[in-house]
């Protein structure tokens with residue numbers, strides 16, 4: 338497998354002088370084509386900042402991001418990002434259907450293909466019946482599913498997801514995890530997936546990047562070679578799953594005990610739904 | 613629902629009661645300044661429905677609408693440019709604030725000098741005064757667009773006219789429409805003033821002429837018409853705004869509830 342994304346010596350500092358806040362320090366990892374990489378780390382450690390630098394939305398203060406060996410200076414073609422702030426990421430003036438379709442229009446797809454993809458994606462997240470509604474008429478979890486449908490319908494080459502399932506109930510969440518895996522298999526999508534939830538990270542990933550507390554650096558990269566296809570029950574019953582889960586958990590917790598750790602109040606959210 | 617009905621009923625009943633009170637208390641009035649409402653309505657009908665609709669009301673409305681619509685187009689267009697380009701914003705900021713601070717009346721001599729007393733002068737000054745609130749609001753609306761909305765649009769590489777019409781303008785539309793509402797009241801005021809200062813027709817011209825000729829009931833009929841026009845414009849505006857910005861009010865109501 339060849340690498341598609343390379344992050345080297347990436348640093349990001351917000352503000353300057355006394356107000357300077359180092360969010361990322363020297364992040365280094367790579368993602369191979371078709372790989373599923375999870376990123377875990379404590380709240381506020383800079384995961385969103387990392388994704389925004391990778392997608393070209395934020396300019397890194399140092400280091401570089403390369404996609405196919407080309408430096409990323411603006412959002413590249415073939416990349417989609419599911420934002421953590423899903424309620425601000427949908428266009429409230431457009432219907433659900435139009436929200437999903439707009440990026441496809443911008444990509445120049447003809448209207449038949451667009452309709453087909455919008456239909457499939459909304460159907461896959463169980464929201465086909467809401468296509469004529471507007472985002473404010475949906476619950477938070479439904480809005481997030483629309484944002485996910487929009488990203489899947491786009492069929493990006495590389496998909497970045499920022500805690501996409503955090504506000505979604507356990508049952509739907511399991512379904513969406515499997516949907517993401519299926520879609521990726523079907524279209525050969527490379528996924529970089531940020532989450533608080535270690536079980537989720539282990540269940541989904543080929544490799545897990547564990548970040549240290551702020552300023553975030555890479556603590557460790559854990560290989561997660563559980564058999565595929567993954568299954569919500571069988572995979573999670575494997576002894577290997579339990580040991581990986583324990584291993585990552587310890588890596589994350591240990592990473593909080595480094596000298597620059599922000600103290601005991603900096604909780605890792607193992608459960609979903611906490612922002 | 614019943615509470616709502618009560619409110620609607622009151623909304624209608626109170627003005628009706630006030631008009632009735634005016635009617636009764638003024639009937640048989642011998643005051644020069646406050647003729648009876650009956651007389652005023654007589655003149656209202658005779659002036660605005662029978663004789664002067666085409667000669668005074670239409671010219672006024674025409675000037676108002678042309679000036680206002682030009683201001684809307686230029687204001688939204690200019691505001692988009694300023695909202696999207698920080699450099700353009702920086703460069704024009706002092707100028708914009710200077711122009712919008714000039715009281716409209718102070719501009720009349722200049723407008724007359726430039727355009728004489730005809731329609732052009734009035735359209736110019738109506739448009740000029742209406743321009744600034746729309747321009748400023750469009751600028752701030754575009755500039756204040758939610759960061760995540762902008763980033764989403766960037767990531768999906770939505771560009772050009774599609775970005776403008778599907779994202780930038782709708783996102784700024786609550787601000788734009790607020791600016792247009794402010795401008796509409798200003799435009800009406802300026803329309804009247806410009807007609808009073810230099811004109812040979814129009815509602816403002818007629819109203820002032822009536823006063824000068826001691827035709828007090830005619831003067832009042834002009835005032836009543838202007839009040840009515842303002843009210844109707846506002847109503848039409850509110851109605852359109854509710855439809856266009858339904859998503860905005862609904863989203864805000866939702867955000868407040870959670």
Ligand SMILES: Nc1ncnc2c1ncn2[C@@H]1O[C@H](COP(=O)(O)OP(=O)(O)OP(=O)(O)O)[C@@H](O)[C@H]1O
Nearest residue numbers: 351352358360379380381382383384385386387612
């Ligand atoms: N625009 C900004 N300006 C200044 N500081 C910022 C900005 N955005 C984020 N930060 C700071 O950078 C740090 C990392 O933020 P970031 O949102 O990347 O964390 P995160 O890991 O995604 O957190 P969470 O798990 O809560 O989503 C935080 O301390 C935050 O306060």
Ligand SMILES: [Mg+2]
Nearest residue numbers: 384385421499
């Ligand atoms: Mg985040």
